[in-house]
Amino acid sequence: MKVMRILLGYTLLCSQLCFGQSKLHFIVFADTHDRSLGQTNLKTFHDLSSSIGFVNTIATYAGLQPNLLLYEGEKCNPKEIDQLLTTLVVGKDDVIFFYFIGHGWNNRQNNYPSFIFGNAYTDRATLETISRNQYDIYRRLISKQARLTIVIGEACNKERSDSPPVISKREIEIMSPQPYDPLKIKALFRNWSGGFLLSSCQRNQFSYSDLKGGWMSVAWQNTFTELCNDTYKRKVDWQLFLTSVQSKTQKTAEKNEQKQMPQFELSILPFNGSTPVSNIIPKSNTPVSITNAPCPSIDSYVNETALAGIREDLPLLHEMYDEIDSDNAKEYAGAFGLFFQNQRNFYNKLGSMVFYEATGIPDKCRPTFDKNTKWVFDSTNEIYQRISVINKYTSNPNKLVQQARSDLPSIISRLEEILEKFDK
Structure with missing residues (x-):
């Protein structure tokens, strides 16, 4: 055990020496003042950003310097998100991790939800002005060309005329903490270039939660515990990780007699120190045309x-x-x-x-x-x-x-x- 602790300490020290200048821009927007979901959102916010939460685990084991940008309660508003997207400065080996927790809806621009930064119960005209689409946030953040950009949203993805989701009070399983494998965590956050976006449900679905947190956030925690502990022997990559989050969320929904299936878009490449991030930045949803090529239909x-x-x-x-x-x-x-x-x-x-x-x-x-x-x-x-x-x-x-x-x-x-x- 003593030898293991020495090796672990050496691994972490090496990570911090080799990558000491690289930052983890850990951004969380959480509507913790919402009258129906506030306490649930606060639970997820705490699990992500507290001193013993997810951010500390990533920063410690991946050797990244945390830059915490936390917006909860009244700070979860459109002015703050717009300012962040405009002013955030990142380095070429940095990681951006963005997580939204709150209400959302689909305005038919694309299959991803528009997050509501503020009062979700306002009139429709105001709702349009205080919402920001997840895919647009992703594109703006990944254009800053950090090495890895992750944008996650836990929000409903239905029309705003639909009834709000029912908060289930049934138990959902949270796995017991396990000893983490530093190499697996480091591999996830240091060995990939590009980015992905993940939303907690597909279009025309609700995003459910209960007193232990959002169902997808619990699935994320359980996947991290399962795949990144020192007893899991397979190689871990983001495709495997996100597929596991999908599966665990769907199974929780089925146990609660609901329908919820997360969706994600993955645009990453193995990072060897020279992968140009700009090569995988999504420019738009439209095809890229070569100058001399025939015009697309x-x-x-x-x-x-x-x-x-x-x-x-x-x-x-x-x-x-x-x-x-x-x-x-x-x-x-x-x-x-x-x-x-x-x-x-x-x-x-x-x-x-x-x-x-x-x-x-x-x-x-x-x-x-x-x-x-x-x-x-x-x-x-x-x-x-x-x-x-x-x-x-x-x-x-x-x-x-x-x-x-x-x-x-x-x-x-x-x-x-x-x-x-x-x-x-």
Whole structure:
């Protein structure tokens, strides 16, 4: 045992001497003041950032100098995240570890949630301004070209019109602490270049928690305990680690008769001291085109998540049209007003949403793209104008019913045309 302690001390000393200047930028945003999830979020926040928490374990065993950037309670707000993303300075051998704990929702930009930095129970217009999309945060952080960038979000990924998740009070298993293997932890955080993002659930799923913490955060802790202890004999890498987090979270959900499956996007390479991080920074969701290559098809730039949003709304719009009746005008006006409130921003930006982040189009291809997609923007502009006109009469339900009877067929027809063209 004495020999083992000497070897462990030597390993840690060597790590700190060899990599003493490298930092671990450990960033946690936690909505610990939320009226429904505050105590659960506080538990996860403590597990991550306390003196005996995850950050101390990584820093100690991987030989990284911790730079703690902790935002909980009132500090979990949009001003702080925007300032951090603008001012954070990192070194080329540093590690960025970002973790968000709070409410989230999907605004149909992509399959990842938009985190709510502030009051999750505010009106829809304010919600749009205080939310930041996880994929956008990831891209901004990885563009700083630290050696390794990790962005994790524990937040729901459904529409904001859905009911909030129920906090389960059933027991979930947390593995007993085991002696860590310093070489495994060091390998995870020192031997890879690039980054990954992980969200606690897929689109249209809730992110569940109970009094012991978020289900994914517990799965993360258990995976770390299982794979990084000195009795686990297999080689550990991030693909294995993240797949284990997925599996453990899913099994917890199944035990609690719920559905939750984390998702991740992994963009890393083995690091040998010279791997250029810039080679694996995601520029956008669109294909990269060589200057002399043929122009990609329009389909290459279509945002599948936006199409999924249209598919989800069409049955509701059909139902609204089928149920138009002057006898239920007041109730109908209320239902349409709620639909408009929830989806106003989506339909206002639908044209650009369909081709979300189509900024990678080569200059030579742009004129053809603009010409061939003009009909889409004409249709989406018409859709939003017609929806807005109907909503204008919410205070006059009988007039709203008349307007809906006139405009809904055109709205539905335009949306179906977009799906017919691009939904492959």
